[in-house]
Structure formats: structure tokens, C-alpha cells
Amino acid sequence: MYLEGIILVGPDFEPVEGRVVVADGEIVGLEERDTDSDDLILPAFVNAHTHIGDSIAKEAGEGLSLDELVAPPDGLKHRLLRAAGREEKVAAMARTLRYMEATGTGTFLEFREGGVDGVGALRDALAGEGVAFGERAVESVVFGRDDPDVLSVADGYGASGARDADFDAVRTETRDAGKLFGIHAGERDADDINPAMDLDPDFLVHMVHAEGIHLERLEDRGTPVVVCPRSNLVTNVGVPPIRELAERTTVALGTDNVMTDSPSMFREMEFAAKLSDLPAREILRMATRNGAEIAGLNRGVVREGADADLLVLDGDSDNLAGTRDLVRAIVRRAGQADVSRVVIGGETVVPRDD
Missing domain, CATH: 3.20.20.140 (Metal-dependent hydrolases)
Known part of the structure; x- marks a missing residue:
């Protein structure tokens, strides 16, 4: 599995455009590259x-x-x-x-x-x-x-x-x-x-x-x-x-x-x-x-080797489009309507059929 967009990397949530690669429930790669995605990828x-x-x-x-x-x-x-x-x-x-x-x-x-x-x-x-x-x-x-x-x-x-x-x-x-x-x-x-x-x-x-x-x-x-x-x-x-x-x-x-x-x-x-x-x-x-x-858990941060618990937000939602400070917008204005995907243990749980 891979996710593309603006990734908030590491404990300081530095924005990096690229790809998160996931395998066996773990983040196995972070690739800096151009993408066409407006998604924002952060820890769950x-x-x-x-x-x-x-x-x-x-x-x-x-x-x-x-x-x-x-x-x-x-x-x-x-x-x-x-x-x-x-x-x-x-x-x-x-x-x-x-x-x-x-x-x-x-x-x-x-x-x-x-x-x-x-x-x-x-x-x-x-x-x-x-x-x-x-x-x-x-x-x-x-x-x-x-x-x-x-x-x-x-x-x-x-x-x-x-x-x-x-x-x-x-x-x-x-x-x-x-x-x-x-x-x-x-x-x-x-x-x-x-x-x-x-x-x-x-x-x-x-x-x-x-x-x-x-x-x-x-x-x-x-x-x-x-x-x-x-x-x-x-x-x-x-x-x-x-x-x-x-x-x-x-x-x-x-x-x-x-x-x-x-x-x-x-x-x-x-x-x-x-x-x-x-x-x-x-x-x-x-x-x-x-x-x-x-x-004592190995999650809560996007880095290689961490558990693949990830939250993906739609950066082009009506609520988040036009954001100048991504982290501030996530903290102060993002909500459930902006969620496009949730990955827990390397598996997509939102969206999913129940």
C-alpha cells in the first residue's frame, strides 16, 4: 500500500510532498516526490x-x-x-x-x-x-x-x-x-x-x-x-x-x-x-x-519503522482549501468531514463497508 500527498513527517510534522509506503502494518518507506494529490497525511x-x-x-x-x-x-x-x-x-x-x-x-x-x-x-x-x-x-x-x-x-x-x-x-x-x-x-x-x-x-x-x-x-x-x-x-x-x-x-x-x-x-x-x-x-x-x-507504543509519528496508523485528510475540502499553515489548520479547524481515509495497522478502515 502507498499513500500520496503532503506528508507531515517526524515529531515536528514537517510537510514533505511524496509517498508513504506501507507493508505488514509498518511504514517501510518515505519517498519525496511530486504528486497530483491534495491529501494531507499525518499520524492517526x-x-x-x-x-x-x-x-x-x-x-x-x-x-x-x-x-x-x-x-x-x-x-x-x-x-x-x-x-x-x-x-x-x-x-x-x-x-x-x-x-x-x-x-x-x-x-x-x-x-x-x-x-x-x-x-x-x-x-x-x-x-x-x-x-x-x-x-x-x-x-x-x-x-x-x-x-x-x-x-x-x-x-x-x-x-x-x-x-x-x-x-x-x-x-x-x-x-x-x-x-x-x-x-x-x-x-x-x-x-x-x-x-x-x-x-x-x-x-x-x-x-x-x-x-x-x-x-x-x-x-x-x-x-x-x-x-x-x-x-x-x-x-x-x-x-x-x-x-x-x-x-x-x-x-x-x-x-x-x-x-x-x-x-x-x-x-x-x-x-x-x-x-x-x-x-x-x-x-x-x-x-x-x-x-x-x-x-509505550511505536506510533503517533510518520517515520520509517513506525506502526502504520495514519490519518488522511482532503486538503482540497471546502474547509481546508486555501490553508496557509497546514498544521494550524489541522489542529484548529479540521473535522470528520475532511477525513478521506484512516489506516490502522496497515489496513484501511475508513472508508469501509460495515
């Missing part, structure tokens, strides 16, 4: 923090506080998940996976509620078990929750927050298993940030209320952070200090709960860019390479 997105189980409850809970919405064990989300049947949850997640593919996400890092069974339900959604439109190619790094036994089936452990439980034992088990440990911190206030950092996590999620001492600890430890600014705004907890965090550590973007926000990385990039006014290339790295680095 890595959505670094999701909760897609609550796809059964989109736009539920208007006016509720963060704790009333999602705090375990009796926030609205958890009550709705307990009341829903497995078939309903699998079907709803599968639809969200299809939407994520259509909007250019190749990989997502999921904090999966429900212990072993919750991870199993997500695996069924990916495999298309009992779902009319079949299996999905989008890949998940699953962080199980609610049960230490989940490490037997998950890629890591996703803790709700240091104030919710004592996670020392599960942190040790996760480390011993050679798996990743992530934890929510600083979403509601700053009180749980230091206890979360004391667990020496592989990454933190949210950090809306990070203060100077926390920023210094982040820089000293090199702990990555995943920010979800649209979700934080909707739940009325504030917005993360994206610029200050990015000055000190690796920052990736996530879309958080499907209940409150669509899992569109286009929308997340645009909001983060306009909120922080950071350079577009930095925001695009947050949506691609940085999330891949947190998960």
Missing part, C-alpha cells in the same frame, strides 16, 4: 484518556456536580452501568469505537470500569461480538479498575483517585506485573495530587488544580500528564493549566467520558489550542505522539 490520533462504557448515557446528568456524575461507587454513571445489561453496554461501546475510527483515532487508552467483566465487555465490543456492524480495528490499551484481579486481563490499572481508596497494594502488583499504572489527580481540587504522585504513577490524568509545588514535582520526576479540557469545563471543575504543564513534562490529550463529550480528537485539539494558545505542532503532538509514548 492517540486518545490518551477515555471512559467509553458510559456510551449508554450520552448527555445524561445535566446540572450535576462531578461527584454526582462519576464518583464511585454511586455516581450517576456507575448506577447506570450497573442497571444496564451487558449486551446494551457492548453495543453502545461498539458504536463509539466506530465513531472513533471515523474521526481518525487509531488507539485509545481506556479506564474501564467493572473489573474483569468490564474489560471483557470492551474486548467483545472491539471483536464485534453480537454487534451487527462487526469488529473494529481501533486499538485499545485497557486500564482495568475496581478489582486487583483485573490485571490478569488488562494492560494496566487505572485508579479513580487517591482519596477514593488505598492503592498502595495494587500499585505494587501493577509494577510487579510490568504493567502501567495511571491515576486521576487534581480534578476536583489539589488535595489528592501529592498522594497520587507518592504512588509513583506512570502518568496522571487531569491536573486541573496543579499548583507550583506540583509542577515542580512533575518536572523533577518527569511524570506525564493527560489533560481533558472539554470534560473539565463541562463538569465545572475548571480547566487544566495546559501551557504550564507542557513547560514541565509530556502532556497528552484525552476526551474522557463519552457521557459528557464526544470522543473526537479534532474537537479536543481545537479547544486545547484555543485555550492554551500553544503552537499547533505542540498540540498535534499531544494528540498523537505523546499519548503513544505514555503507553
